[in-house]
Amino acid sequence: QLQLVESGGGLAQPGGSLRLSCAASGDTLANYAIGWFRQAPGKEREGVSCISGSGDFTHYVESKRGRFTISRDNAKNMVYLQMNSLEPEDTAVYYCAGRGAETCGSYYPKAYKYWGLGTQVTVSS
Secondary structure, three states: OOEEEEEOOEEEOOOOOEEEEEEEEOOOHHHOOEEEEEEOOOOOOEEEEEEOOOOOOEEEOHHHEOOEEEEEEHHHOEEEEEEOOOOHHHOEEEEEEEEOOOOOOOOOHHHEEEEOOOEEEEEOO
């Protein structure tokens, strides 16, 4: 069973950057597409980005394109989300999640079988 642990969150100033990490264990990471999601207080969990099991395909929710970059290193069992030009609206708990397939699809949360506990990102001056 795939286990995921996020790290790298914290406090950033508007316009700043953070790099989130997702450490995987328990199964072969390449078998899973990995998505990043976020949930702000009082809001529903929303998809941010997804990367296929091989890393050949990436997808970004439109508003994140150009500011966020997803990547993975299957040899190190790691997935990353580089976030630049952060805005206060990016404040949320960020989660990585493993899909039950190597390919990305919709960001419907139930399509992702394995979830980390999340890491808090706060963007504030």
